[in-house]
Amino acid sequence: MHAKVEKLHTANAELEDVFEGSFDALMIRHPTGIVEKVNSVCEKNYQLPVTEIVGQHVKDLEKNGVFSPSVSLQVIENKKPIELFQKTKSGRYLHVRARPLFNEKGSLIKVVAYSRDLTELIRLKKKI
Numbered sequence: 618m619h620a621k622v623e624k625l626h627t628a629n630a631e632l633e634d635v636f637e638g639s640f641d642a643l644m645i646r647h648p649t650g651i652v653e654k655v656n657s658v659c660e661k662n663y664q665l666p667v668t669e670i671v672g673q674h675v676k677d678l679e680k681n682g683v684f685s686p687s688v689s690l691q692v693i694e695n696k697k698p699i700e701l702f703q704k705t706k707s708g709r710y711l712h713v714r715a716r717p718l719f720n721e722k723g724s725l726i727k728v729v730a731y732s733r734d735l736t737e738l739i740r741l742k743k744k745i
Contacts, residue, residue, distance in 0.1 A: 642711070642732040646689050648725040650675045662734055664707040682706040688715040689728045696725060702735075709736045 636643055642658040655670050663670065663683050670678070679687040684703045691699045698716040705711065715730035 639731075640733075642730075642734075644670075644689075644730045644732070646675060646728040646730070648693060648728065650689060650693060652678070653727075659732075662709055662711060662732060663705055684711070688713045688730055691715075692717050692728045692730075693725065703732070709734055710739050711735065 636654075637656050639656055639658065642662045643654075643656045644652060644659060645654040646652050652671050652673050652675065655667055657667065659665075659670055660667055665683065670683075675687045675689045679685055679690075684705050686701065686703065688699050688701055688703070691701075692715045696717050698714065700712075700714045703711045703713050711732040712735050713730055713732045715728055717725050718727040718729060720726045
């Protein structure tokens, strides 16, 4: 039993490293729209500390202009992957992909979003 727990602990630590080491912003939301987990890239993209993102409802983040539109609300409503562009309060442009995660009974259990900052690419394109 101890070996199994240790193996799970190691696997969890490795996944945390992957999550935090991503070049993309990663955000995990509960099916109700509450943000459960983000990586530190979200701080850069949204110009907010992680502590001000986690625990917030995506409707409130959208209403406060942190980002627009909310891809998570669309995924929760449609139960399908969605891809779109967001603009943040700080003027950043993000390409966002979000997908639903379902349990074995087919119930929505999480929404996972991946955001890539395209701000510099868009600025360079405008200069050309």
